[in-house]
Amino acid sequence: MVGLFRRDAAPSSSADTWLVAGLGNPGPEYAGNRHNVGAMVLEHLAGRLGARFGRHRTTTMLAEGRLRPGGPKLVLARPLSYMNTSGGPVSSAAAYFGIPAERVIVIHDDLDLPFETIKLKADGGHGGQNGVRDVIKALGTPDFVRVRVGIGRPPGRQDAADYVLRDFGSTEKTRLPFVLDDAADAVELIVDQGLLAAQQKVHAPRA
DSSP, rough: OOOOOTTOOOOOOTTTTTEEEOOOOOSGGGGBBBGGGGHHHHHHHHHHTTTEEEEEETTEEEEEEEETSSEEEEEEEEEEEEEGGGGHHHHHHHHHHTTTTEEEEEEEEESSEEEEEEEEEEEOOOTTHHHHHHHHHHTOOSSSSSEEEEEOSSSOOOHHHHHHHBOOOHHHHHHHHHHHHHHHHHHHHHHHHOHHHHHHHHHOOOO
């Protein structure tokens, strides 16, 4: 899904444009890590939109697409920096396209949520997630939307830093496609219906 994004492409001036950033670490050695689930969701979403990624001057892999013909536009950005320095690329992409913080959606892993759990929120703290911490610092505000994708706590005494940099386990991998699908659905709901309506649907108990 990687293609050449025109470096001289003009920023969109549409008021219905959203920036969706999927956090993770760059490079194939990190691709399957739990810490990269935000980037996995972004790739899944791009596939739905038929959007192709390419390098952009904002130090991101960037793609663009619409939810439907004439519908809201999504600028999908994956920082080319490491997780802990995600803020600069996200902020740069938001500035380049003239997208305010309230229309920025950041997808990231969350140790405090059980695997397969997705929660949506706007503003507030970073919860110990260093990528989110850096985005808050770079944007100068916590007032952006987060799609928190649960990866669960490490078992036993395993170090959390080691846990997030390991691939999902075999049982988790069988469920992961459904998690990515649900998280991509959540992004589309936020853009299409607003955060409150999306929260009501995503946070509702499963039948």
